[in-house]
Each structure stands twice: as C-alpha cells, then as structure tokens.
Amino acid sequence: MAATPSASRKRILTYITDDSNRKTTFKKRKKSLVKKARELSVLCGVTVCAVVCSPFREIETEVFPDEGGVREAYARFKGMTQVEQTRRKYSQETITEERYEKVKSKALKVSTGNQEKEMTEMMYQYLSGQLMSLPAMNLVHLNDLAVVTQRHLERITEKLAALGKEGDSVLMPPPPPRAPASMDMGGGMRNDEGNGMYVNTNNRPEGPAC
Known part of the structure; x- marks a missing residue:
C-alpha cells in the first residue's frame, strides 16, 4: 500500500x-x-x-x-x-549545532548547484546568439561564469583527448568536393581538368570558321 x-x-x-x-x-x-x-x-x-x-x-x-x-x-x-x-x-546544544551544520552544508550545495546551472545556461545562450551581451554582473558572478566556462572547456578537452583527436582538426570544416572533369559551371566558367582550376570560356578566341 x-x-x-x-x-x-x-x-x-x-x-x-x-x-x-x-x-x-x-x-x-x-x-x-x-x-x-x-x-x-x-x-x-x-x-x-x-x-x-x-x-x-x-x-x-x-x-x-x-x-x-x-x-x-x-x-x-x-x-x-x-x-x-x-x-x-551529546547535549541538546551539540545536537542542535550538528543539525545546523548539516542543514547549512546542504543549503550551500543546493545554492552552488543552482548558481552553476544559471551560469551554464547563460554561457550557452551567449554562444548560441540568444544573448547578445552579458548582463550587468558583479565580480563574484563574473568569476563564477569564468569558472564554469573553464570547467566546460576542460571537459571538452578531455573528451577530445579520449577520442585521440586534436581540437583544431576536429573543428576544421571538411574540404569541398572536387568538381568532375569538363564540368560546365555556367556563366562561361568550365573546369577542363577536374583539378579545381576553372577557365573563362567567354574570352577564349574563336577558331577558324568551318
């Protein structure tokens, strides 16, 4: 029941x-x-x-x-x-003090967790463009934001190291695909060699008329 x-x-x-x-x-x-x-x-x-x-x-x-x-x-x-x-x-005084310290420690953990969540959400909003500028914060809050940001950077670095890749190579975009040979790009541009070099066919001299 x-x-x-x-x-x-x-x-x-x-x-x-x-x-x-x-x-x-x-x-x-x-x-x-x-x-x-x-x-x-x-x-x-x-x-x-x-x-x-x-x-x-x-x-x-x-x-x-x-x-x-x-x-x-x-x-x-x-x-x-x-x-x-x-x-x-134990006395009533010592028992009360122990309970007070436990409640105080628990409240501190909850407050720290809420502060970290707030700073993490603010960081993501700023990175995604939802937050164009940081709100007015005192030095304590700015320091908390810096600590949270540094902690996330360290986690990302650890994950990249675990994958065996460097951060720069992972963040670099893939190279563009090579155009096939003799591909007409329009506007008088054509790739004759398939090597990524394009020539302007509009200015090419005309051959003798047949």
Missing part, C-alpha cells in the same frame, strides 16, 4: 501546547524509551541507564534499570577520564 503524503513527510518536532496531548505523548515516548534501553542492554551487553523525570504529578519518574543500576553506571562514568567522558557526549 502506497504511503500517504502526510505519512511520507517527516514529522516536525515542536512543543505540544495541549496538556492532554502532551501527557499522552509523554507516556508513550517514556515507555518506548525504556523498552529501547532494555533492548540495547540485553542485545549488546552494555551498561545502560535512564532517568525520566515526570512533569506530571500522577505519573511517576521512570528509572532504568533501577536506582542501584543508575548509581553504578554514574560511578563508572565519573571514573573515566575527561577525554573519555566527553568523547561521545
């Missing part, structure tokens, strides 16, 4: 303002978190602890695996060096 558009979109995490919905979500997510912590501990044989403080009076604070397990895990953590403690340590 095909996924609906709403299901295929990523859910945006934001604070739930409605008290009833926030309480229901807290119960479900807390249960899921404790389940995942237990599965990770059993499947991988690692020490896992979790303390989920409840903001609601009627819901107790969740401690996994138990108070003794949490104290033991905390003691092991404090026994590590400062480097070991911070090597894989």
Whole structure:
C-alpha cells in the first residue's frame, strides 16, 4: 500500500501546547524509551541507564534499570577520564549545532548547484546568439561564469583527448568536393581538368570558321 503524503513527510518536532496531548505523548515516548534501553542492554551487553523525570504529578519518574543500576553506571562514568567522558557526549546544544551544520552544508550545495546551472545556461545562450551581451554582473558572478566556462572547456578537452583527436582538426570544416572533369559551371566558367582550376570560356578566341 502506497504511503500517504502526510505519512511520507517527516514529522516536525515542536512543543505540544495541549496538556492532554502532551501527557499522552509523554507516556508513550517514556515507555518506548525504556523498552529501547532494555533492548540495547540485553542485545549488546552494555551498561545502560535512564532517568525520566515526570512533569506530571500522577505519573511517576521512570528509572532504568533501577536506582542501584543508575548509581553504578554514574560511578563508572565519573571514573573515566575527561577525554573519555566527553568523547561521545551529546547535549541538546551539540545536537542542535550538528543539525545546523548539516542543514547549512546542504543549503550551500543546493545554492552552488543552482548558481552553476544559471551560469551554464547563460554561457550557452551567449554562444548560441540568444544573448547578445552579458548582463550587468558583479565580480563574484563574473568569476563564477569564468569558472564554469573553464570547467566546460576542460571537459571538452578531455573528451577530445579520449577520442585521440586534436581540437583544431576536429573543428576544421571538411574540404569541398572536387568538381568532375569538363564540368560546365555556367556563366562561361568550365573546369577542363577536374583539378579545381576553372577557365573563362567567354574570352577564349574563336577558331577558324568551318
């Protein structure tokens, strides 16, 4: 069954303002978190602890695996060096910074791709005669256009080198075909030798009348 558009979109995490919905979500997510912590501990044989403080009076604070397990895990953590403690340590600030850097990098790639497409289209329009003159651009855009043009020239050179041909010979038009022997070109011009040399038959002296 095909996924609906709403299901295929990523859910945006934001604070739930409605008290009833926030309480229901807290119960479900807390249960899921404790389940995942237990599965990770059993499947991988690692020490896992979790303390989920409840903001609601009627819901107790969740401690996994138990108070003794949490104290033991905390003691092991404090026994590590400062480097070991911070090597894989994440906070809301670090997570936000990582997400920001990823979004920033993605936006930069999209912007660079759009800029290259725009400059490539402008280059083709100018070469084909659709664009008679370049629009007013600043030094940054002119430099981008020069970079794109140089990149296309390098690609063309690489393709020509792969074909084993030189650029000049490829770009030279083919020679015109040789005219056949004794071909009348009209207007008194005729090729008698078939060697591309034409003679004017209008000024040729007339022979003796028969």
